[in-house]
Amino acid sequence: MTDEQRKSVALEYLKGFDNGGVTSDGAPLLDLFADDAQVYFPKWGLATGKEEIARLFGDVGATITSIRHHYAGFNWILTGTDTLVCEGTSHGEHRDGPWRAGVPEWGAGRWCDVFEIRDWRIQRVFIYLDPDYASADKARYPWLTEG
Template sequence: MADHYLELAKGFLRAFDEGSDVFALVTNDVEVMFPKWGIAKGKEGLAQLYRDLAPYLAGICHHPESFNILADGNRVCIAGVSSGRLADGRTWQPDGACMGQFCTWFTFEGALASRIWIYIDPDYADGTRDYYPWSR
């Protein structure tokens, strides 16, 4: 059964990358956490999260070959790397260290995701690097 949920989680990331309808993949009362944004509740909350990200994030690609996966019952955790483009034209690529790293926890009810917790630095293009003394 864990393999079933694993395929659903991978399918969600693939649908997000392709710009497909992810709303068909979540429960009506889904909860989605995105760093520095907060917790979206329900499909309308998820729609608002997408509207808020749209002027910032132009495209993303999660790299399945990088996935490290934990699965337990109806819960799946996928960690890996992504690449993409921001609306202002800046891009990011995995750099073998921190750039592009993500970790996402999924909880499923049947075939639908009911909880998605996304852990990623939303400063995809590293624009705030100078704020951190260890980066200088």
Template sequence: MSRSSEVSKNVAAVKEYFVRGDAGRMDMLDLFTDEFQFYFPKFGIGKGKAEFAQFVQGLIGSLKSISHDIEALKFLEGHNFVVVEGTTEGVYGDGTSWSGGDTPGGRFSSVFEFRDDGLISRMHIYLDPDYSGKDTDRFLWGADRWW
């Protein structure tokens, strides 16, 4: 991003994706090309708006709530990409909650690639989908580590 306080159109699109997604607005798909590629751990690679909508339904179906700390997002930008790092908080369907930075899960990084027309053509999300840290058998250094 430039040294000025202006937010680039690509960073603005990424922020808008999180705002719309946190509000449960499927018009977030208007920010993507029709056949964009996406990745999410435990889901794998997907392609297109219809498959992404199925992915969202599956993810949201397991949660009571999820939100991103949009004001604290960190961005790294190149000509046609934006990398973002941030945290989420939310509640699973069973009532277990998490808050990135306070619990083992809830931290993420995502890579967005853009076409020249400003639409997102690729989004890969990197995180541990065990948001609340229930998978304690794989905490190699113990479950009492500070997050």
């Protein structure tokens, strides 16, 4: 696969979240994954295989009413290998409240995903973000409670 082909699979994955877990052709998001794929999500851990990935997505998805990724601002690192990285921003509605990248500047909405894509299937995606979407966890960080 070329970098652009791998990037197209990663974009389909991200757009699938914006579309409620459904790809552009109406298939479930899990169809983009290899059977033994791995997904990491902060405060959830590592899911291996489609069954665990479905549980991870169900657990996290149950807390999110809507999400929109800001595609025009994505930064891609394409390596010429099976690995690629996408850094971006998002906004949406969490059960605890809304979020938007940059509002506040230290809050949720900035993320980075590291993908491994081979044979048109996601083998691995490690998601790096602050899962405190509504920015409610302030007490443990003194710089957020000062002034």
